[in-house]
Amino acid sequence: MAWVNGLQDVVAAGTELSEVNGEVGKLSYRGRAVADLVGHFDYEDVAYLLWYGEMPSAEQKTSLNELFFCGRQAASEVFDVIDHLPPSLDAMNAAAIGLLCMRAQSSDESDARTPAWYTAAFPVLLLRHHANQHGLAKARPDIRAGHVATYLYLLRGGLMPTREEVQALEAYMILTMEHSLNASAFAGRVAASTRANTARALVAALMTMTGPLHGGAPSLVLDMFDAIGSPARVDEWLEQELASGRRLMGFGHRVYRTVDPRAKALYNIAANSLAGQDSLVLAQAVERRAVELLAAAKPGRRLHPNVEYWAACVLRSLDIPHSLFTATFATSRMAGWCAHILEQRQCDKLIRPQAVYVSTR
Numbered sequence: 136m137a138w139v140n141g142l143q144d145v146v147a148a149g150t151e152l153s154e155v156n157g158e159v160g161k162l163s164y165r166g167r168a169v170a171d172l173v174g175h176f177d178y179e180d181v182a183y184l185l186w187y188g189e190m191p192s193a194e195q196k197t198s199l200n201e202l203f204f205c206g207r208q209a210a211s212e213v214f215d216v217i218d219h220l221p222p223s224l225d226a227m228n229a230a231a232i233g234l235l236c237m238r239a240q241s242s243d244e245s246d247a248r249t250p251a252w253y254t255a256a257f258p259v260l261l262l263r264h265h266a267n268q269h270g271l272a273k274a275r276p277d278i279r280a281g282h283v284a285t286y287l288y289l290l291r292g293g294l295m296p297t298r299e300e301v302q303a304l305e306a307y308m309i310l311t312m313e314h315s316l317n318a319s320a321f322a323g324r325v326a327a328s329t330r331a332n333t334a335r336a337l338v339a340a341l342m343t344m345t346g347p348l349h350g351g352a353p354s355l356v357l358d359m360f361d362a363i364g365s366p367a368r369v370d371e372w373l374e375q376e377l378a379s380g381r382r383l384m385g386f387g388h389r390v391y392r393t394v395d396p397r398a399k400a401l402y403n404i405a406a407n408s409l410a411g412q413d414s415l416v417l418a419q420a421v422e423r424r425a426v427e428l429l430a431a432a433k434p435g436r437r438l439h440p441n442v443e444y445w446a447a448c449v450l451r452s453l454d455i456p457h458s459l460f461t462a463t464f465a466t467s468r469m470a471g472w473c474a475h476i477l478e479q480r481q482c483d484k485l486i487r488p489q490a491v492y493v494s495t496r
């Protein structure tokens with residue numbers, strides 16, 4: 136029996152949630168191109184689309200907003216747990232602990248309130264720990280604002296972000312909300328298939344996202360920019376990096392064989408918010424040269440910037456600290472993971488593949 140390392144090209148599920156066309160660089164949620172969702176709908180609308188297959192009506196939206204509000208309040212009920220965690224603990228780990236400590240609003244895992252509840256709670260827990268870690272002002276999470284505006288509000292200790300800032304982060308969060316059977320969604324589905332509860336399945340997904348080959352790359356992209364320093368050093372630095380066998384962070388993708396459509400959309404936002412700044416000039420220079428060098432080093436592989444590359448620039452332009460980049464990505468993905476968990480529960484089949492025993496003797 137043969138097996139496929141990394142399950143590359145193995146089809147392990149059918150999903151109605153999103154379609155990724157890696158050859159032409161297209162991504163759609165429930166049949167709607169993501170690029171058409173950005174700027175027209177907010178995070179909550181798109182989350183609802185993923186969970187229930189349609190945009191919410193005005194009445195459904197009011198209920199949805201209320202559920203997000205309740206989820207934030209429920210998160211604050213476990214602040215005493217968060218406030219006793221060691222500051223050295225990573226914010227993602229702290230938020231995961233918080234999720235596991237939250238009172239389940241119902242023992243029924245098919246409760247329709249569950250996805251909004253956990254999606255809203257996650258950043259509240261995360262940012263509470265972040266504030267504790269850095270001795271920052273702590274804002275109360277029970278505000279009547281959108282999910283994305285609340286994120287920035289809590290991060291900034293109670294300062295409301297501008298409309299432009301919310302638009303930029305909302306675009307990022309919608310573009311990165313869901314991406315088919317990526318490693319973290321798969322992990323969440325495996326956990327859900329065992330009938331583990333939603334919080335536990337979400338934690339499985341969360342922890343899977345932390346690795347640099349998945350959600351851990353954006354801060355490494357900024358580390359690369361910092362290490363390069365100026366456009367004059369781009370060639371030399373990239374050549375050395377490739378010669379030493381290291382991967383260039385923010386390039387390549389398991390599925391896309393052309394430019395990641397999310398990277399394209401985020402580039403426009405970065406170009407707008409960083410117009411005229413040295414950091415944009417450097418990022419453009421690195422992108423140009425890296426694509427040339429990767430094409431020469433890996434002919435036929437077609438390595439382009441992925442979502443993390445321009446996401447790093449957008450997150451930096453919003454003054455989101457490096458240490459929260461992966462966690463911000465996870466905040467976006469909560470809605471997508473919840474959608475996968477819902478879909479997996481409908482199929483109700485334990486995910487349990489086979490392995491071939493390979494003797495070393």
Ligand code: CMC
Binds near residue numbers: 317383429438
């Ligand atoms: N820099 C240098 N070489 C690369 C890169 C890169 N960024 N990406 C792939 N390669 C090489 C790789 O070394 C391999 O070479 P060889 O065949 O000689 O061993 C070849 O290209 C094929 O790579 P692969 O590992 O089979 O590709 P993959 O589909 O398994 O990996 C990837 C995809 C994203 C893990 C990889 O491109 C990578 O490590 N990129 C850098 C990290 C990064 O940007 N991660 C964020 C991923 S996007 C976010 C998300 O959707 O989760």
